[in-house]
Amino acid sequence: MVHWMNALIMVQLLLAEHMFAPYLERRNHYPVRLIASAVVCVGAAYFFPVLEADYVAYGVFLYSTLFALSICTVLLCYQESLWTVGFCCLAGYTIQHLGSAADTLFRRMAHAGNFPLPELLSILLSFFVVYLLCWLAFRRCLRQQGQLLVNNRHFLVLAGVAFLVDVVLGLFPQAFVMLYDREYDLHYAYQLVLSVYDVIACTGILCIMAASLSNRHLQQELELMTRMLDQEKKHFEISRDTIDIINLKCHDLRHQIHSLRAGRRQVTSQALQEIEQAVDIYDSVYDTGNAALDVILTEKSLLCGKSGIRLSCIADGHAIGFLSEEDIYALFGNALDNAMEAVAQLSDPDRREIGLRVQATGQFLSIHVENCFDGTLTFRDNLPLTTKQDHNYHGFGMRSMQLIAEKYDGCLTTSAKGQVFHLNIVIPVPA
Secondary structure (H helix, E strand, C coil): CCCHHHHHHHHHHHHHHHHHHHCCCEEECHHHHHHHHHHHHHHHHHHHCCCCCCHHHHHHHHHHHHHHHCCCCCCCHHHCHCCCCCCCCHHHHHHHHHHHHHHHHHHHHHCCCCCCHHHHHHHHHHHHHHHHHHHHHHHHHHHHHCCCCCCHHHHHHHHHHHHHHHHHHHHHHHHHHHHHCCCCHHHHHHHHHHHHHHHHHHHHHEEEEEEHCCCCCCHHHHHHHHHHHHHHHHHHHHHHHHHHHHHHHHHHHHHHHHHHHHHHCCCCCHHHHHHHHHHHHHHCCCHHHHHHHHHHHHHHCCCHHHHCCCCEEEECCCCCHCCCCCHHHHHHHHHHHHHHHHHHHCCCCHCCEEEEEEEEEECCCEEEEHHHHHCCCECCCCCCCCCCCCCCCCCHHHHHHHHHHHHCEEEEEEEEECCCCCCEEEECCCC
């Protein structure tokens, strides 16, 4: 019976830890890695030796070993930092411990009310409810953030220490009951108190971990607001400098026209080239009807001009009026940055072009971005994998855009036809 319980604990633990899989960067051959590692872990838990030793010492050794094995599976399946893996494993172990405590609490309360629950039914109900609630709670934080990236390590260390205290101290009352209460006359009372303690402690630990994610989201919002202010400042400076340049060139052109009329000189090709450059800069300032989109397009257009990239844009800014400014900056900023990065690597100047189209078609907002690229793209879950070495801090832009689209009940799709990459976002327009 002990062997089966150990195997069941490992299954519960793995389910809780892999709850965060949609927000983690998966390694190649992910299904094979997941199944193989799960089989090894469950098998190791089942055949774990049962020792006649001190209950507390054996319990710490058993749970530490199972926890270490589960960490290995997460490291094997996902290409994430140790802090992110530690967050997933610690949260998963806490969720599993909370489910176990809830199961014990339900059964003890049912026993006290003379309504005993079957053990299997109690386990299924307890873990289903606990896992569902925890998934919904963390999913809300992660949908806002777009990825699981742990930067606040102090919260994680604090949660780890709290959980260690909870597990270790929780073994002492249970060992006391098993040692001095052979008939288990007081066993139910002790288990009831211990279960309440575990539920409160685990819930507090999970709140701390959720707070760390929310803190990360607030930090991102602050960075975004700073970026928005910087972009607005750049937009003002760009517009001011452009007007100054055009005024200067117009002043020079006026003198050249006077000279031409007087027959004293002719308009040189150099002067015409300078005037054309001034007009090109003026054309880089967009007026789509949406201030946030104008800032993004103006900045990216000037950057494209400096890099020899042509940005072809047909955008109706009024069509995206229902999107928040933060989402507009994140959505179009990531889309154009990715396209510019791909096009900048092309050696053929005729292929260094980006196309953007934003329009409302019926009751839907349609956003289309396309650009050429070299090499091959690998897709996973309809998203291209990042080609950068640091997977912890790159490759989240596309996932962030997908989450923004889903936030407005829309969808994001990508495809590669020939050597042209296509990004399409369709979002229903609110009534």
